[in-house]
Amino acid sequence: MTVTVVQFGGSNCDRDAVRALDHLGIDAERRWFEDGLPEDTDGIVLPGGFSYGDYLRAGAMAARAPIMESIRTAAGDGTPVLGICNGAQIGAESRLVDGAFTTNASARFQCEHVHLRVERADTPWTDAYEAGEVLRLPIAHGEGRFEIGEDAYADLEADDRVLFRYCDADGNVTDEANPNGSTGNVAGVLGEREATAVLMPHPERAALPDVADCTDGQGILRAFR
Numbered sequence: 684m685t686v687t688v689v690q691f692g693g694s695n696c697d698r699d700a701v702r703a704l705d706h707l708g709i710d711a712e713r714r715w716f717e718d719g720l721p722e723d724t725d726g727i728v729l730p731g732g733f734s735y736g737d738y739l740r741a742g743a744m745a746a747r748a749p750i751m752e753s754i755r756t757a758a759g760d761g762t763p764v765l766g767i768c769n770g771a772q773i774g775a776e777s778r779l780v781d782g783a784f785t786t787n788a789s790a791r792f793q794c795e796h797v798h799l800r801v802e803r804a805d806t807p808w809t810d811a812y813e814a815g816e817v818l819r820l821p822i823a824h825g826e827g828r829f830e831i832g833e834d835a836y837a838d839l840e841a842d843d844r845v846l847f848r849y850c851d852a853d854g855n856v857t858d859e860a861n862p863n864g865s866t867g868n869v870a871g872v873l874g875e876r877e878a879t880a881v882l883m884p885h886p887e888r889a890a891l892p893d894v895a896d897c898t899d900g901q902g903i904l905r906a907f908r
């Protein structure tokens with residue numbers, strides 16, 4: 684099992700993702716986007732960062748790179764794909780998931796720990812947790828506000844594709860616990876197939892006991908096993 688962590692110009696969490704996966708015993712390698720997707724890829728991470736300086740909209744430029752066509756095909760075939768932060772933005776811009784990530788309600792870059800409620804525990808990304816469990820993970824973004832049209836949001840809920848919601852420490856989903864103004868406090872969603880997921884918080888920054896005071900992100904990354 685080798686996970687490909689795709690590096691675009693301006694990605695800056697690709698090494699962190701490889702290290703976190705490594706720590707969990709999952710073989711992972713960085714791949715420069717122009718080199719294309721290796722044929723034998725068993726999983727894909729779109730890592731965080733500022734691809735192309737967030738020019739136009741965060742993720743909009745990387746979404747148009749040819750490698751994304753191969754990633755869409757792989758996702759359609761059921762290869763696990765995880766988009767983290769800028770990777771979530773790229774995932775939305777390339778239609779791997781519905782919705783869009785736009786400027787935070789605060790109009791500021793926010794770097795802090797947040798709480799997330801696990802909305803579904805029956806997916807590969809969350810089967811290490813209980814439904815309703817509260818995780819603590821860091822966010823670091825300026826464009827993390829999940830926005831989606833009313834009908835598309837209704838579909839998302841009807842199809843049970845909301846994976847995580849921002850909440851308080853007790854699991855209450857409130858406006859106060861919503862760091863960026865996301866519709867429905869949505870922090871992470873599934874794509875058309877459950878093997879595709881994106882989230883704004885950083886599980887790879889909450890996976891190594893030596894560098895993080897909490898390792899709640901491990902369960903999400905373990906999905907690749």
Ligand SMILES: NC(=O)CC[C@H](N)C(=O)O
Nearest residue numbers: 731732768769824825826
């Ligand atoms: N940590 C990241 O991936 C940064 C996300 C993104 N470029 C933003 O600021 O919105």
